[in-house]
Every structure is written in C-alpha cells, then in structure tokens.
Amino acid sequence: MARQSKITMMQAITEALDMAMEKDEKVILLGEDIAGGTTVDHLNGEGAWGGVFGLTKGLVEKYGHERVIDTPISEMGYMGAAVGAAATGLRPVPELMFNDFIGFCFDTLLAQGSKMRYMFGGKATIPMTVRTNHGAGASAAAQHSGSYYGIFGSVPAIKVVVPSNAYDAKGLLLAAIEEDNIVVFSEDKTIYSLKEEVPEEYYTVEIGKAKIKREGKDLSIVTIGKMLYVALEVAERLAKEGIEVEVIDLLTVAPWDEETVLNSVKKTGRLIIIDEANPHNNTATDIASIVSDKAFDYLDGPVKCVCAPNTPVPFAANLEKLYLPNAEKVLNVADELIADLK
Amino acid sequence: MARQSKITMMQAITEALDMAMEKDEKVILLGEDIAGGTTVDHLNGEGAWGGVFGLTKGLVEKYGHERVIDTPISEMGYMGAAVGAAATGLRPVPELMFNDFIGFCFDTLLAQGSKMRYMFGGKATIPMTVRTNHGAGASAAAQHSGSYYGIFGSVPAIKVVVPSNAYDAKGLLLAAIEEDNIVVFSEDKTIYSLKEEVPEEYYTVEIGKAKIKREGKDLSIVTIGKMLYVALEVAERLAKEGIEVEVIDLLTVAPWDEETVLNSVKKTGRLIIIDEANPHNNTATDIASIVSDKAFDYLDGPVKCVCAPNTPVPFAANLEKLYLPNAEKVLNVADELIADLK
Amino acid sequence: MEKKKALWIYENMNDIRNFEDEVHRIFTTGAIPGFVHLYAGEEAIATGVCAHLTDKDYITSTHRGHGHCIAKGCEVDGMMAEIFGRKTGLCKGKGGSMHIADIDRGMLGANGMVGGGFPLAVGAGLTSKYLKTGAVAVCFFGDGAANEGTFHEGINLASIWKLPVVFVCENNGFAEATPQSYSSGSKTIAQRSIAYDIPGETVDGKDLFAVYEAAGKAIERARAEEGPSIVECVTYRNYGHFEGDEQKYKAKTGPEKELADTDPIKVFRTKAIKKKLITAKQADEIEQLSIKKIDDAVKFAETSPLPDEAALYEDVFAQ
Amino acid sequence: MEKKKALWIYENMNDIRNFEDEVHRIFTTGAIPGFVHLYAGEEAIATGVCAHLTDKDYITSTHRGHGHCIAKGCEVDGMMAEIFGRKTGLCKGKGGSMHIADIDRGMLGANGMVGGGFPLAVGAGLTSKYLKTGAVAVCFFGDGAANEGTFHEGINLASIWKLPVVFVCENNGFAEATPQSYSSGSKTIAQRSIAYDIPGETVDGKDLFAVYEAAGKAIERARAEEGPSIVECVTYRNYGHFEGDEQKYKAKTGPEKELADTDPIKVFRTKAIKKKLITAKQADEIEQLSIKKIDDAVKFAETSPLPDEAALYEDVFAQ
Numbered sequence A, B: 001m002a003r004q005s006k007i008t009m010m011q012a013i014t015e016a017l018d019m020a021m022e023k024d025e026k027v028i029l030l031g032e033d034i035a036g037g038t039t040v041d042h043l044n045g046e047g048a049w050g051g052v053f054g055l056t057k058g059l060v061e062k063y064g065h066e067r068v069i070d071t072p073i074s075e076m077g078y079m080g081a082a083v084g085a086a087a088t089g090l091r092p093v094p095e096l097m098f099n100d101f102i103g104f105c106f107d108t109l110l111a112q113g114s115k116m117r118y119m120f121g122g123k124a125t126i127p128m129t130v131r132t133n134h135g136a137g138a139s140a141a142a143q144h145s146g147s148y149y150g151i152f153g154s155v156p157a158i159k160v161v162v163p164s165n166a167y168d169a170k171g172l173l174l175a176a177i178e179e180d181n182i183v184v185f186s187e188d189k190t191i192y193s194l195k196e197e198v199p200e201e202y203y204t205v206e207i208g209k210a211k212i213k214r215e216g217k218d219l220s221i222v223t224i225g226k227m228l229y230v231a232l233e234v235a236e237r238l239a240k241e242g243i244e245v246e247v248i249d250l251l252t253v254a255p256w257d258e259e260t261v262l263n264s265v266k267k268t269g270r271l272i273i274i275d276e277a278n279p280h281n282n283t284a285t286d287i288a289s290i291v292s293d294k295a296f297d298y299l300d301g302p303v304k305c306v307c308a309p310n311t312p313v314p315f316a317a318n319l320e321k322l323y324l325p326n327a328e329k330v331l332n333v334a335d336e337l338i339a340d341l342k
Numbered sequence C, D: 001m002e003k004k005k006a007l008w009i010y011e012n013m014n015d016i017r018n019f020e021d022e023v024h025r026i027f028t029t030g031a032i033p034g035f036v037h038l039y040a041g042e043e044a045i046a047t048g049v050c051a052h053l054t055d056k057d058y059i060t061s062t063h064r065g066h067g068h069c070i071a072k073g074c075e076v077d078g079m080m081a082e083i084f085g086r087k088t089g090l091c092k093g094k095g096g097s098m099h100i101a102d103i104d105r106g107m108l109g110a111n112g113m114v115g116g117g118f119p120l121a122v123g124a125g126l127t128s129k130y131l132k133t134g135a136v137a138v139c140f141f142g143d144g145a146a147n148e149g150t151f152h153e154g155i156n157l158a159s160i161w162k163l164p165v166v167f168v169c170e171n172n173g174f175a176e177a178t179p180q181s182y183s184s185g186s187k188t189i190a191q192r193s194i195a196y197d198i199p200g201e202t203v204d205g206k207d208l209f210a211v212y213e214a215a216g217k218a219i220e221r222a223r224a225e226e227g228p229s230i231v232e233c234v235t236y237r238n239y240g241h242f243e244g245d246e247q248k249y250k251a252k253t254g255p256e257k258e259l260a261d262t263d264p265i266k267v268f269r270t271k272a273i274k275k276k277l278i279t280a281k282q283a284d285e286i287e288q289l290s291i292k293k294i295d296d297a298v299k300f301a302e303t304s305p306l307p308d309e310a311a312l313y314e315d316v317f318a319q
C-alpha cells in the first residue's frame, strides 16, 4: 500500500524504530536527549527533543521512558550498558549522537561487545544496533563532522551499515535490529531531509548486499552514503560523452559486498571508489586492495579512491566544501581511466 | 664506540628513554606502574616494577617520581593530561600499557590531541610520544593481543612507528620524542628480547623512512614489525629456488614511505605486504591500494596482503599460532605471484 | 575588590552579553553556520573566575565557550571572525565557535567534546607544577559534563598529584534538554568533592561577588600548592542549548523561572554601585562602549575574507 | 546463616584456594601460558557475596576472575581446561584465564579490561528491571578499577535508574604495584558513594561473615528496587599481581603484613565451628574432597584435546 507522498530519510528512520519497537518489546532505545526533558513536570511524559536531529521524536510518547531512555552524558556507561543488556536478553538500540564521540565509548565496542561471543566460545549473543551519524558539510567543525565508519568496520564481529536514502535506511535499520550481532548504523547528517518513496509496511533490506543504482559497462563507481549522489552526477555527465557508468551503492561497508563489486569490475574493467572518510586505512582502500587483487586480470586501469584529504574537517564553509569529494574531483580521476574510451 | 655485546630491543627502548630524559628536562613519562610502588615506604623511592614488561626500569631511580609518574588506572585521564601538558610546554611520553586499551583513551588522541593544531589555526604544538605495544603470540588472549597501529594510523596528524629491532627502536624512539607532533610508538611485545648491535651514543632514525633489509629483483615484501622475520625466512627459502626477494621493513606505518615501496615495486613488479592486524581497513590494504594505483603499469601480478583473519585473537596456543601470518602462508601467496619465474 | 577590577568586570560581562546577543541575532539571518551555544545569562561565572587570572594561567573551556574566551582576554574581533569562518579569525576560520582558542592567552580552547577539558586542565596543572610557573589551570565544565568518566579521572588525578587546578562547574540546570536533577545521582556537583577528598562549594552563579569570592579562595589554594577544588556555580542560560532549540523543557513559572529572570549583569551593576566600586555614569559608559566594540567586531568579521584554499592542507603537522 | 549455606561456603572457599594454588604450581611448570591473576586470599568476598545469588542473578568479574567463577557456579573442570587452552574449556579454549564466562550461570565473564565490568553490570541490571525478573547484578571490581571513568559513569547510571546492581570493591591495597592510598584521592572507595547518593560501606574482606552480611543487605536492597550500593571489602592477595610478579611493594611487617597473614578460610572455619554451623569433621571432609575435586580438574584439563583448527574462524557472528 503506497503512501501518498515521499518521506525523508529522517522520517524513514523514525518509522523503522517505531516498527521495531512495536514488533518486539525487547527493543529499547538509549541515548542523550533521545526523549529529552525526562522528569520535567510540565512535559507530562512527552519528549522535549526526540534526539538532537529529531529522529526519535514521538517515540517516548508512544513507548514511554522505560523504552526510550534518556541517558546522562556517559557514552561509555550507556553504550556498555547496552552491551550488558544485549548479553542478558534485550535488543538495545543505543544512539551515539555523533560518531565523533567514538573515543568516549570505543572500548565497549572494540574490546567488550565485539569480542564476547568469540572469547566465550560462542556462548554470548549481542543483538545490538548502534545508531550514529557522520559526515562533513554541516559546518559542524572538526569534532562533529568526521566519518569513522571505517574504524568500526576494521573491528571483527561488527557489521557497519551506511544508508544513502530513505528506502534503504528503513529496511536496513529494521534488518539491523533483527540481527543477533552488533551493527553500527551510521547516518549521514547532511542527507536526513532527502525524500524517497518508502512503503508503509515493515520490510527489511539485506545487510551485506550492495545495490546497483545505475547500470553501465564502461566504468564502475562504488559509493558510500551520500557519495552516491556525487557518483550519479558523474554518471550523468559522462553519459553525455557516451560513457556508461555503473554506480554501486555499498550500503553495508563491513562486510562489504565483494560479489557485486567484483562482478561489476569484471564487466567494466575500471573502478573508482568514493569515500568521504580520511584517506588512509579506510573502506575505500580496503575495496581497492581487494579488487586490485581479485580482479587483477580484468582491470584496464588502476582502481582509484576519491576521499577526503588527510586533515581534520575545517570549519570555514569554503574549506569544508573543498574537503569533501565532489563530481569535479571524481571526473578528474575518471578522465584518466577512460581516456582510451573517448 | 661499539659496546661489547648486543642488547635487546627492550634495553634499547629503555636506553632511548633514558637519553631523551637526560637530554631534555621537559621529557616526562606517565603510565601505570612505570615506576611502581610510588609512596611505598620501604622502597625508598625505588620503583617496584618499571612497567609491566620492565621497559622503564631504572628510570625512576635516576629521574625521580616527578618525571617518572605512576598513574592510577585512568587512561583517558592521564593520556589527556599528557596532551594538556604537551600543549603547555612539556614533552610527555605516556605509556598505554597495551594498545588494546585504546578504547579507554581514544578521544584524547582522535578528537583532542590530533586536531588541536589544525582547529586552532596552527597555534598549538603537541610534542608527545605515546608508547604502547601490540601483537599476538604471547597467549595474552583477545583483549591483550590486538594490533591497532592501523587505527591510530587512520587519524590525520598522528604519526605511527612500529620498530622491528633494537637498533631502529632506539633511534626511532629518540626521533619520536624530538618530534613536535603526536607519535604513537607501538612495540611488539613478543620481540622485546630480540638482540641487535646498538650504538651507545644518542642517534635518531628518520621517521617516515622504510628500510630495505634485503635486496632482490623478483618480489618485494613489505613488513610491519616482527613480520620482518617472516619475510626474511621467506626470502631465504625462495633464494634456494633462485628467487630474489626484496624485503622492506616499513618502520613508520603512518605516514608510510611511498617512495621506497614504489621504487621497489617498480623494480620487482610484485608485492606482498605482511601485516598482523585484522585484515580490513588496515595498513596493508592502504599500501596495496596505493601501490596498485601508482605502480599499476609496473605490476606483473596483483599486490597481495597477508594478514590475520577477521577474528579476535584466540587464546589456545594452537589457534593463536594459526592466527598469525607465517612463512607458509606467505609462500603460498608468493608461489602464485612468481609462478612465471620458476 | 578594587575599583579597577570592578570596572573590568562590568566591561567584561557586558562584552560577553553583547557578543552573544549579536551572535544570536546574526544566526537567525543565516550568516553564521554550524552549532552555536551561547553563554548569555552565565556571565558572572567566567568573569568572576577569570578576574583572578593572568595570561600565564590556563583555562579549558566547553562547547559554550565564548564567555570564557572573552573573560580570558581573547580579542572579540578575532573571535567573531572565527565564528563567521573568516581568515582573520583567531583560528584562521578553521575552528569555528566550538574551537576558539588562544594559547598565548592561556586559553586552551573551547571544546566540542563534553568532558574533554578535564584531562587537558590536569595536564596544564602538571606543567605548572613541574615547571614551577605558579600558573593555575581552571577547568570550566557543565552539569552534564560532570557525568562523563573524564570528570572522575581528571579530578582524581588532580587530587592525588595536588595540582593547581580549579574545577568550575557551570550548573545551568540542564544538559541540552536533560535536567541535572535527573542525570546526576548526587543532588549537587560540589558534594562529589568528597570522592576526592578536596573542597567543594556551591554558590549562586548569578551573583558575581559570590563567584568571585569562591573562585578566589580556590585559586589561592591552588597557587599555594594545596591542590584542587570544585566550585559549583548555579546559573541558567538565557537562550536554548544551541541556536534553534525550542526550549520546551524550560519552566514557565516557579523558582526555575525566577532564576532565569535574574540578570547577573543587572545584579552586579546594582551591587557594585551600592558598594561604590563603580558609578552609574561609568556603568552607562561601559555599556555604550561595549555595544560599539561588539558592533565593530561584527563589521570586522563581515568584511574579512574567507581563508585561502591552501589553508585546508596547512597546520596538520608541526615541522 | 543456615548450616547448609555454611557448608557450601566452606566448600567454595576451599575450592577457590585449591584451584588457585594448583594453577600457581602448574604455572611455574610452563604448562599454563599467558597472564594469570590469582584470587587466593580473597575467597571470603566472592563466596560471601555469591552465597546470596542464584543462577538467574548476574555477576561481572575482573582479570582476577577465577574466584568469582567458582562462587557463581562455574564447573572447575571446564575452568581449568579453559586456562589450559583446551577444547573442553568453558569457552572452548578460546578465552583463557581472563575471559572465563558462563552466561547460563549468570557469569558474564572475567574481563581483561580493568573497569570493563561496570557498564556491563548496569546493562544486566537494566534487563532485570525492564523484564522484571527480580535478578540482581553484582559488579566485582578492584581498588584500581575504581579510578576508571567507567566506575563513575556506571554507578551514576545505576543510581539514577535505581537499578538492582551491587558494586563490590575488592580493595586489596594495590593495583599491580600501585598502592590504593596513592592512586585514590579518597581514603576509602565506599565514601565515593556520596557522589551518587547511594549507600556505601567498608567491611573486613577477610571475614566471610562481615562480607556476607553487608552484601546481603545490599542485595536485598537491590531486590527491593531501592537501587544500588557500594560494598568495599578490605583484603589482600596471597600471590603477586600476576604470576611472575616479584612483589617488592609488599610490606614485610606492620598492619599490611598482618592483613596478609590473615587467612580468610581459617578465620571462617574457626568462627563457623564456634557458631556450630559446621563441625570440625565436616570441615576436614570438605577440605579433602576439595583437593580431590581440583586434582581431578587438572587431570581433566591435562588430558583434554586442543581445539580444532576450524575453531579459529567460528563464533565471530551469530547467524
């Protein structure tokens, strides 16, 4: 049953949280100000905020403070509590307000949550979805604009999802919450208001599968999160020159979908990966290294990464714009790769 | 002036710390039990431990508790204090007892120390060397055996050094402490007792430069830390088949020495990188991706990474052995690459 | 308190208020991007504390840092230009509102990480003690920050090492939309001092004289090498948590509203005149000059150029 | 205390002691690799606390976890095999001494990260409260762990949410080689309870009855939904921090030595016999059986196979 109009990625995420909570009582949310105003008399149990970006708005009114739990500013405390709650039977969905706060709670993910099942010989199960956000472009400066999904992705036993649009965000988030593993669900704060057609029903999108957003035979571009839109712009522009770009939206960055990426590269012989993380030891270089190896005989040119520079995120608007990958940078790289096709 | 006998990497590190402290009063050490027994009467100011591996032994006796500072178990506190002290004029050398404790203090490095200079428009200088250790092979189990230099290396404005031997350890540590930047100096706990000839004098080894440990024209192997010895064994064994392996000891993993690696690959056309970190988003994949790109036209085969599997470190001795890269695994990969040479 | 000090205090409080009111106004025009947290209403704290400090002393600040910067001597022109993201900003436009710093003034940076300042202040205290500079490090932090682990680790370190650090809690009743009464197991933040065997005191943060006195005592104690203290100042912020906040959580009546309505600048003006520390004429003059100063700062910022593109790649490593 | 309970207690204390003494002996032969931290000397704490718990209750443990495991009902065969790194270990040999766990018994794992247990226990308490299972979560931690930020964050969370969590500090005077009197700003750990407005008590951790009583009160309070408490038990470890420690920091005379020389098992035996809770004959029997039980565990471990190689890749993700 299609709803009348498109909804934003923000609305899709809220809807997914709502449905997950509706479906399973064991799903609880924790985070700073995800309700807001807990214990403030005149609010009568309503939330004052619903999260810093409003993503959890309406949920405390429906599910109460028992399930939409405002936390003090204690990331290690509540993230670790989520691990402990997951190990003992709940399905917590903690929110890390910005992925930049990873340094305050990394142990609970790196050394506790992700290792328990293995260290305990398979006995622990940690069904937990960490919602967070990343990304430059909101003038949020160096400490609120980083992209650290690649760091989470380097940790064994953590799955990492980066949605690019409302439809996948809803389905992936529902799939994540169904998972009996730790999933980091990293949203790009600058595309929350992008709209898309999103079914009203409960549905899941498979974690670990990339999507081909545009087919092409000349050049593959793999993207993470909002870099999809850079790739689509590049594809559009190159189409005018007769170059057919295949655009692959990774969606899950750990473990990423080798099969889809390799099949595409075997067809096109050329690959660019766009990842707005800092350039070293990130998802892009991981893909580049594996593709360069496994598709070696198919490559007509080097696999190229277009990433942020190796600097913190600058505040000034002009510098921040320059910091992010964009169509021009990708086209520059593409030109080299497709020189022989023109 | 050559000393009579070889010394261990452990001794070389202690010697470097001693010389750095001797040379510059602003150098102070902080860490858990790096002296040991602070305020215990009957010790009369002597250290009870000198660090968990004895690396700081003798220093408190020489420099006092004012400069060899035992800390409570407060990694975020004292690591952040080191950043604050560095920003205000000291040259602290904090020790993170195991790199696995990164999750307790990551913010002070990721969001504070590494970003201050940039965020403040160049006004802050953070001369600080974080000593830590990594590595499997000591039956230390999942929470004390990880290799996380790649995570530090993904952060802009942090340099990361991984010494493989006593000589370089001493020179690199002295160079690190001279640096006006954050350097993470990550020691492999399983090779502390390896001996080498080490000059008694103060000397530095340039940060950012790799070393060619064995020349060869057929295959390049880049190694990190103790993986050097795996590569040397492989080189020895392949030499018997007439294959000449060039072995490059990376020494600095961030920023790693592109020039030396690329020049080698341009000569040999083949590259294997051995990195005992977990396999994704690590230094090996970073090198593989950049070399596969920049040396594309020189490669006779795919760049190969030999890393740990994507699991935590298991405790049982037989599994831990299997976890680590070894000569067999590298030879398997090499066989493929050099098939045409045999 | 000397008259000169009182004049400085009144000027400083006005500068902070006018600065913040202007930023608030400009933010609604869209000329200032990003997250901006205003200090208006809390002027008595930064001012009353920093009145005891000189350039050689250090402070660490928070996301709500403009007031601390001004009180610690940062130039308002460079601050405003920074908030606008201009080349002439104190950080060349690369830091923004949450990262204004001026190390030469002992201002170790506003900080976007809640609780990030505790360990940094401990480090500055360590430097002071080690180099025997006599400097004190003041760590400003919010009631919300008091629930971070860094609070505990930092204060414990300062306590056992007897460092010259003063921990000043700006308890404005809320962390974003979360009341302190909900987020804190303890009724006051000051009572947590018992966990570190150091002095802790709660004072009226809207009353400059109360802050000035309590901070003075703590800073003196620190300078005398007797170790750290906690000074908790009860206050309220005039605006929302950040610009754009609907502030539904604020009470419309009762003691909270009374606290909200108490203007620390007016309180000081009245008391200071009564105590004959300043005259009404002087106060009026200061008010006028302050408005002009901030107007000029806005003009300076507005007419300043953007950073050069090369700046993106600069200031990563020291050479 | 019931007689049955006293018998269980005496058996449990002996099991822990014999287990640890055996591990100590075997470690010197080289048959046990890695880092091993022994609980001998502290038996009264794990035993006195867990005497109040059942399988549905939870505990979080530390690097010094063997005692907690035994007291919470883990089989000693599987524990010993785990420490030997064998396939029959409680964790299939993949965890080792620092990571023994048995979730079915409510034993959420020894933990190699000092301070790692606080948040986990809070989480278990949250589950209990949310699902209304009536379970209590006990968080064992050392005096050294009390200086981690997780101590502060965890206890504050438990306090504001009134969770059924009991924080049991095993204050053995040292963290590795660092005295608690140096590392802690506060004289006691219990006094830090004031920072969270919860009860805190310091008891003689060598006296099982003292621990039993204090823990019983705290656990009852937790079950009655009145919130968390801190119980600090003063104790001492018989061996070094880990196997191989020279222990230069330990005092050879004075009150510290007296504490060291107090054997909690002997203390209990004497008192329990006096209180007519057990007879000397029963005690002797228990001692003998315990030795045999641990001997058998060693044999079980020694004769168990190593894990299959495939195990390296298993248990990463749940399907």
Ligand SMILES: Cc1ncc(C[n+]2csc(CCOP(=O)(O)OP(=O)(O)O)c2C)c(N)n1
Residues within 6 Å of the ligand: A032, A073, A075, A097, A101, A104, C037, C063, C064, C112, C113, C114, C115, C141, C142, C143, C144, C145, C146, C170, C172, C174, C175, C176, C241
């Ligand atoms: C580590 C970290 N956690 C969370 C945030 C998000 N955040 C920014 S300000 C704030 C509230 C801070 O409250 P308080 O310390 O009382 O300071 P106030 O804003 O009231 O001045 C929060 C939660 C952050 N910036 N850093």
Ligand SMILES: Cc1ncc(C[n+]2csc(CCOP(=O)(O)OP(=O)(O)O)c2C)c(N)n1
Residues within 6 Å of the ligand: B032, B073, B075, B097, B101, B104, D063, D064, D112, D113, D114, D115, D141, D142, D143, D144, D145, D146, D170, D172, D174, D175, D176, D241
């Ligand atoms: C996060 C972390 N920091 C440091 C260590 C190293 N370490 C292991 S045990 C220990 C001392 C713990 O002391 P305490 O909490 O008093 O427990 P005890 O050993 O006395 O039982 C230290 C510092 C660690 N394992 N984890």
Ligand SMILES: [Mg+2]
Residues within 6 Å of the ligand: C142, C143, C144, C170, C171, C172, C173, C174, C175, C176
């Ligand atoms: Mg506040």
Ligand SMILES: [Mg+2]
Residues within 6 Å of the ligand: D142, D143, D144, D170, D171, D172, D173, D174, D175, D176
């Ligand atoms: Mg201890």
